[in-house]
Amino acid sequence: xYDTGKIIPGLLVFVGLVTFPIWYGFVSADGHLPNxxxxxxxxxxxxxxxFMRTSHMVLLNDWRDNIVREGGSRHGKTADGTEFVRSxxxxxxxxHTSKRKFCDxxxxxxxxxxxxxxxxxxxxxxx
Amino acid sequence: xxxxxxxxxxxxxMLLAYVGAAVPGGRTLFGVVLPYLGFAVFIIFFIAKxxxxxxxxxxxxxxxxxxxxxxxxxxxxxxxxxxxxxxxVIGRMLLExxxxxxxxxxxxxxIHEGPKLAYGSSKFLWLFGLLFHYSFLTIVLRHLRLFxxxxxxxxxxxxxxxxxxxxxxxxxxxxDIVFLGALTFLLLRRLLLPNxxxxxxxxxxxxxxxxxxxxxxxxxxxYVVRVDVISxxxxxxxxxxxxxxxxxxxxxxxxxxxxxxxxxxxYFPFSKLMHMGGVFLSPTRNLANNSRMVRHxxxxxxxxxxxxxxxxxxxxxxxxxxxxxxxxEKEPEPKPAExxxxxxxxxxxxx
Ligand code: HEM
Numbered sequence: 001x002y003d004t005g006k007i008i009p010g011l012l013v014f015v016g017l018v019t020f021p022i023w024y025g026f027v028s029a030d031g032h033l034p035n036x037x038x039x040x041x042x043x044x045x046x047x048x049x050x051f052m053r054t055s056h057m058v059l060l061n062d063w064r065d066n067i068v069r070e071g072g073s074r075h076g077k078t079a080d081g082t083e084f085v086r087s088x089x090x091x092x093x094x095x096h097t098s099k100r101k102f103c104d105x106x107x108x109x110x111x112x113x114x115x116x117x118x119x120x121x122x123x124x125x126x127x
Numbered sequence: 128x129x130x131x132x133x134x135x136x137x138x139x140x141m142l143l144a145y146v147g148a149a150v151p152g153g154r155t156l157f158g159v160v161l162p163y164l165g166f167a168v169f170i171i172f173f174i175a176k177x178x179x180x181x182x183x184x185x186x187x188x189x190x191x192x193x194x195x196x197x198x199x200x201x202x203x204x205x206x207x208x209x210x211x212x213x214x215x216v217i218g219r220m221l222l223e224x225x226x227x228x229x230x231x232x233x234x235x236x237x238i239h240e241g242p243k244l245a246y247g248s249s250k251f252l253w254l255f256g257l258l259f260h261y262s263f264l265t266i267v268l269r270h271l272r273l274f275x276x277x278x279x280x281x282x283x284x285x286x287x288x289x290x291x292x293x294x295x296x297x298x299x300x301x302x303d304i305v306f307l308g309a310l311t312f313l314l315l316r317r318l319l320l321p322n323x324x325x326x327x328x329x330x331x332x333x334x335x336x337x338x339x340x341x342x343x344x345x346x347x348x349x350y351v352v353r354v355d356v357i358s359x360x361x362x363x364x365x366x367x368x369x370x371x372x373x374x375x376x377x378x379x380x381x382x383x384x385x386x387x388x389x390x391x392x393x394y395f396p397f398s399k400l401m402h403m404g405g406v407f408l409s410p411t412r413n414l415a416n417n418s419r420m421v422r423h424x425x426x427x428x429x430x431x432x433x434x435x436x437x438x439x440x441x442x443x444x445x446x447x448x449x450x451x452x453x454x455x456e457k458e459p460e461p462k463p464a465e466x467x468x469x470x471x472x473x474x475x476x477x478x
Pocket of ligand 1: 297
């Protein structure tokens with residue numbers, strides 16, 4: 001006896017599973033790329049844009065530890081001298097006024113759901 | 128030492144990717160062309176290997192002595208270790224594939240003073256093997272967030288459960304710790320136990336070090352050097368939808384991660400890693416012990432060769448057997464009187 005009749009269906013299942021992203025891409029093509037809204041209020045972020053793109057969560061974590069645990073300053077200055085509050089709600093969201101049009105643009109795309117908003121207030125969305 | 132050979136290769140591959148991605152055109156090569164090739168090699172040669180196995184005949188069942196076979200009604204059968212039905216085999220295979228049951232039965236041999244040989248239970252390989260495989264699976268499934276858009280719901284659930292401890296930002300995934308820990312254990316096992324080191328080949332160290340390299344570069348990207356995940360998702364999602372695009376903001380370490388994965392995919396079908404497909408074809412696990420209920424015909428039997436019973440055999444060779452003094456069941460008919468007849472009688476009386 002040969003068991004080819006059982007092996008081939010198994011192999012088909014395997015190929016179906018490893019190519020999942022490919023055929024999933026065909027059935028669910030969304031095509032929307034993240035386009036975070038630029039703030040109107042300032043020209044520069046609290047750090048360089050490249051740093052913010054990759055490491056803003058590290059920065060937020062440092063701020064949190066620094067302020068809550070080490071009693072650090074709640075105020076800072078950008079490279080071009082604009083003053084800002086080192087705070088999630090009163091800082092980031094002061095310039096980036098919409099969570100939905102800024103943070104969520106990237107986060108939905110990259111499937112990250114920061115739990116910060118469990119406690120921190122979200123800015124009121126325009127609509 | 129063999130481990131240094133494997134380590135040397137992995138480090139050379141990492142260097143190659145890092146330098147390669149820095150020269151013009153290298154980013155497309157290491158980010159798009161090679162990954163496509165690697166995936167194609169993986170799929171095609173994986174299928175080829177399994178089809179090669181599928182062409183092998185299955186002439187008989189291999190009953191294992193791990194449990195009581197189906198026998199008389201008053202002897203209790205061990206339905207999982209020696210199943211005689213398909214459902215029993217499915218049960219045995221599920222436990223094998225999902226819980227590595229035969230590895231659980233792993234024993235350790237020790238020589239004590241005397242010299243006395245002693246066997247003991249040894250569960251560490253099973254435990255860390257299981258931890259390694261499940262964290263690997265979780266990580267690969269979580270990586271689907273880079274390939275799919277919109278991201279399917281189960282990936283969100285995995286991410287949430289994996290970051291449950293809410294340590295730091297980006298949140299720490301428990302599987303990353305378990306993954307690197309288990310890999311380190313598996314590597315140290317080969318390096319520190321003299322008997323295991325003796326039988327370890329570069330082909331044993333290489334996959335471990337390669338996967339360790341993938342894990343370390345991944346962990347570095349998430350927790351230490353930080354990369355632009357959005358651009359990487361555009362590339363990864365582009366790869367599966369046929370529109371890859373390598374943004375300038377992707378840093379060098381990503382190409383190391385990606386190239387090691389490409390090497391892993393390419394190496395996979397030709398290596399011991401094929402146990403991924405092979406475990407389903409383990410003859411001692413996937414064949415029901417039903418030899419006493421079902422006739423298993425050897426598929427390479429030549430149908431033109433007919434069965435030859437003993438009676439037929441004796442009919443064919445009786446005279447020669449008698450000549451050689453071999454006992455026969457049916458005495459030859461006494462031949463009409465001839466010179467040789469007494470000689471025959473002589474041999475008979477001698478024996
Ligand atoms: C064999 C398959 C792979 C393994 C074992 C692996 C392993 C890892 C690990 C352990 C991490 C740390 C963070 C985490 O657990 O999510 C990671 C991160 C990462 N991997 Fe992989 N990886 C694999 C395939 C890939 C592929 C194919 C890509 C490419 C598109 C990729 C891109 C990334 C990126 C961009 C990160 C950083 C994610 C972040 O910052 O959150 N990986 N990888």
